[in-house]
Amino acid sequence: MLGKENLKKTIKITEKTVECPVKGCNEEVERQKNHFKKESKFKCPKHSIYISPSTWEYEEETDNLLWKDECDLDLLNNIKNVKRESRMAHDNSEDALTWNIFRFLEKNKIICDFLKEVIGISDDDSVKDVIYWSYSQSQRGLWSCLKEGREEFETKPDKGSEPDIIILCNKSLIIIEAKLGAPNKICLSQKIKKPEKVERNYVSGGDGWWDKVFSSDFKTLTKKGGIEKYELSRFWLIGSWIASQLNLNFYLINLTLSNKEENIENIFKEHIKKDGPKIFKRITWEQIFEYVSNNKLSGSDKKKVIDYLENKTLGYKNENLKKAFLCSPKTGLKSKIYD
Numbered sequence: 124m125l126g127k128e129n130l131k132k133t134i135k136i137t138e139k140t141v142e143c144p145v146k147g148c149n150e151e152v153e154r155q156k157n158h159f160k161k162e163s164k165f166k167c168p169k170h171s172i173y174i175s176p177s178t179w180e181y182e183e184e185t186d187n188l189l190w191k192d193e194c195d196l197d198l199l200n201n202i203k204n205v206k207r208e209s210r211m212a213h214d215n216s217e218d219a220l221t222w223n224i225f226r227f228l229e230k231n232k233i234i235c236d237f238l239k240e241v242i243g244i245s246d247d248d249s250v251k252d253v254i255y256w257s258y259s260q261s262q263r264g265l266w267s268c269l270k271e272g273r274e275e276f277e278t279k280p281d282k283g284s285e286p287d288i289i290i291l292c293n294k295s296l297i298i299i300e301a302k303l304g305a306p307n308k309i310c311l312s313q314k315i316k317k318p319e320k321v322e323r324n325y326v327s328g329g330d331g332w333w334d335k336v337f338s339s340d341f342k343t344l345t346k347k348g349g350i351e352k353y354e355l356s357r358f359w360l361i362g363s364w365i366a367s368q369l370n371l372n373f374y375l376i377n378l379t380l381s382n383k384e385e386n387i388e389n390i391f392k393e394h395i396k397k398d399g400p401k402i403f404k405r406i407t408w409e410q411i412f413e414y415v416s417n418n419k420l421s422g423s424d425k426k427k428v429i430d431y432l433e434n435k436t437l438g439y440k441n442e443n444l445k446k447a448f449l450c451s452p453k454t455g456l457k458s459k460i461y462d
């Protein structure tokens with residue numbers, strides 16, 4: 124996997140070519156434009172990566188994953204039976220990052236401790252299932268409660284909401300929506316052809332559940348020119364409904380970079396009802412980085428994940444390598460561009 128340590132700080136880009144970003148490599152490939160393509164003319168023959176001016180794709184998605192022993196790959200294959208799309212071979216894939224972090228927390232049995240410390244679930248809570256992209260490990264398939272939620276609220280339940288991570292605990296239901304580069308700012312019309320029908324279902328589903336959990340109407344939250352939080356809104360709606368069916372506390376977590384969506388809690392909280400055991404919270408990748416660094420866990424997995432976070436980049440902007448995370452416990456606050 125490529126990171127700060129084996130990447131050039133700057134790369135040469137011309138009208139027609141891009142150089143391979145790996146340190147010491149003199150290969151140049153044809154410059155690709157618009158939509159990213161995995162074609163041989165964009166591939167560095169020495170490093171087997173497909174290059175664009177800002178990022179690259181690995182030959183295999185496992186090249187971008189930290190956890191890939193037999194049981195990891197079994198789980199990933201099962202996930203793919205229910206997951207909608209996968210771009211995990213792309214260096215800037217938020218799914219790959221999500222897998223690398225949450226699978227680490229899960230496998231090392233610190234996910235419960237993490238939830239207590241970073242998300243704030245109560246001390247007597249415990250984890251029952253970690254559901255990746257709607258695949259329930261305990262049910263070995265699409266999580267049935269999510270399926271019911273989709274059927275209750277969505278016009279196309281088969282293509283319905285797919286939270287990145289759902290953690291089912293004894294006392295809580297936690298939905299985590301992870302973002303790496305792309306913002307939450309998504310309005311309904313960007314995604315859906317018949318917004319009126321979608322609105323009708325969302326607002327009337329669950330016996331008018333919308334009005335129980337939102338203080339603003341559907342259009343305010345989802346329309347262009349409103350707050351344009353379609354994804355967060357539907358997770359809040361469906362998640363809180365599922366949690367109430369299961370008699371659990373509900374947490375919707377927006378996981379972002381520390382310099383992104385800084386005000387999202389205040390913005391979103393203005394539109395949701397505060398009564399009942401429902402919490403909306405923003406946490407950052409940097410907080411997770413800090414949590415892992417401070418965790419007393421020892422062993423090679425921890426070292427592997429810290430090295431990964433330390434070296435993780437967001438590819439290149441204007442020929443300069445961009446660091447993914449603003450602060451690192453080792454180096455303190457630094458600029459996003461390596462100097």
Ligand SMILES: [Zn+2]
Nearest residue numbers: 143148167170
């Ligand atoms: Zn190369």
